[in-house]
Amino acid sequence: MAIEIKMPALSPTMEEGKLAKWLVKEGDSVSSGDIMAEIETDKATMEFEAVDEGTIGKITVPEGTEGVKVGTVIALLAEEDEDVSDVAAMSAPAAEPEKAKPEPKPETENSESKPAEPAPAPATPAASKPAISKDGRVIASPLAKRLAAEKGVDLDSLTGSGPNGRIIKADVEAAQPGTAKPKAAAPAPANDAAPVAKPASVEMAAETRALLDERIPHSVEKLSGMRKTIARRLTQSMQEAPHIYLTVDIRLDKLMAMRAELNAALEKQGVKISVNDMLVKALGKALIDVPECNVSFAGAELIKYERADVSVAVSIPNGLITPIVQDANGKTFSQIAAATKDLGKRAKEGKLKPEEYQGGTASISNMGMMGIKHFTAVINPPQATILAIGAGEKRPWVMPDGSLGVATVMTATGSFDHRAVDGADGARLMAAFKEYVESPLGMVA
Structure with a gap:
């Protein structure tokens, strides 16, 4: 068989x-x-x-x-x-x-296209006639008349849902373009170099058609599986997890000086450590220092992790993926650099294994290289913590001796699931992260 x-x-x-x-x-x-x-x-x-x-x-x-x-x-x-x-x-x-x-x-x-079946109903001649004025004209709102002219929809073929059968905007929008007989739309294209609307490349769902402005040149494409997953999971995160945001400014001068020394020492080995690699390590160490933030909310239980596996947000052509640097608290800077380089390369090639991007205990998203100064990130469920890292820039800074000087400073914002993490614990994590970044020798001691 x-x-x-x-x-x-x-x-x-x-x-x-x-x-x-x-x-x-x-x-x-x-x-x-x-x-x-x-x-x-x-x-x-x-x-x-x-x-x-x-x-x-x-x-x-x-x-x-x-x-x-x-x-x-x-x-x-x-x-x-x-x-x-x-x-x-x-x-x-x-x-x-x-x-x-x-x-x-x-x-x-897919199920999204099913509602399209009843949508054409308003565009077909209904059993009842539209409301007619004394002079024989169809009663419709000015906006409905304008939209009908642009779409080439015959108002006589519609049934109004407004007061006393008046045709309104929604009635015209529900009509399929081109399915109704146009009154005077035929000669218009002869003097118009461009068509009113570009035909869609895919069959649209009813909700898509309702949002579409036919007057604007456009194209419609189906969502990829990745984009659908991102939309579903982030919507779930914002709806279910009450986010609390905590922001700190962090001085980077010592971290950048250490990075320069490390890269000079590792140059012969072909290893180059990025600022983000060092921030991943700092977050891993901070999560071990403040285990209350290294958790997942599971409804009836709280999962507490004893190792910091940090998910690093990576932008790829079709969306976003978060490969995991396992044991970020225990790895050296060079090990983290090698891991992030390998994971980032395979993420963009679509060759990551599920266990390399599913899971993790907390996340970090760095948009500093794009010049973004400050932003907040959406928690990556089932995690309870994510750090949003802004650009390092020269800013006026009060030095330890009280004098005013210039320092390289970045803004970091932590997003926490308030069901699992109290504000005070989130503040402790941000303080620990700041301490490791501003005194980076603590990460190698």
Whole structure:
């Protein structure tokens, strides 16, 4: 009997993925451990290995298919005593229903497009006639008339939802552009070099169409799996975690002087330490000093960590990912530099393993290299702490002897989940972080 090859769960939270590329074809022989396909999760592209031996008899989900649910049969494997042609003629019972979801993209690609079915209803001739004035004109608001003219919508075909059947803006916006008969829109394009609206490249959901301003040149594209995940998780974070923000100004002169000495000493080894590498270490040490902030809120319990695994925010072409520097408190500056360089490179290539970006005990987001002076970051659940690092810049500064001088100063803001971290504990963490940065020898002692 043919062996069903199913869409794997490549991470604990994965529910669906994109079958990006098949590396085998029907008729190919595979052994356990052979790479069969590349699968895109919400964060990375991962290789899928065969766990059985046999011959690929049928590929039931073509490459490029998005939204393939975990557990969907994606291929059939013929065993040694089976005829490959018989397997190729088979239809996997579980494959077809799952495959049907991503295939008809215009209508059923995802749940967001379902509301589009009732949307055209207002644009079709309704059973009741629109309100008519004494002189025979359709009663509509001035804004509705202007929008109808721009969209080429015939007001006679609409049913007004306003008082006494009056056609209002919402009635016109609900009409599908081009589905209603335009009154005088036909001759207009002859004298207009540009069309009123550029056709959308994808089928839009009803809520998208309601927000769209057809007068402005535009394009519409589907959200990537990563962007959907970012939107869902950060919305969840802001809705569920009451954020408290604590800000401190930190002098960087001693840290930068130490960095220059370290890089000069490590130059022959090809190691270059960045300011951010040193800040990762400082946060790791501060989290161990103030364990009340090295926690996760779990509803009925509070998880307390004994090691500081710091997630470092990295911008990639399709969004944001947070690879983890494990044991940041125990690593040396050069070890952190090597880890962040490797993780950042593989993050941008989409080659991180789930365990390298899922988890962590706290996060750091540095936008100083972009010239951002101050910002607040959204907590990365289930963590309870994230630090937002601004740019180091020359500022007037009161020196230890009381004189006024110029120092290199940065602004750091901690965001804390107030369900798990009290304000006083958050303040202690910021004070400890500041102490390590301003007296960096404490990180190597």
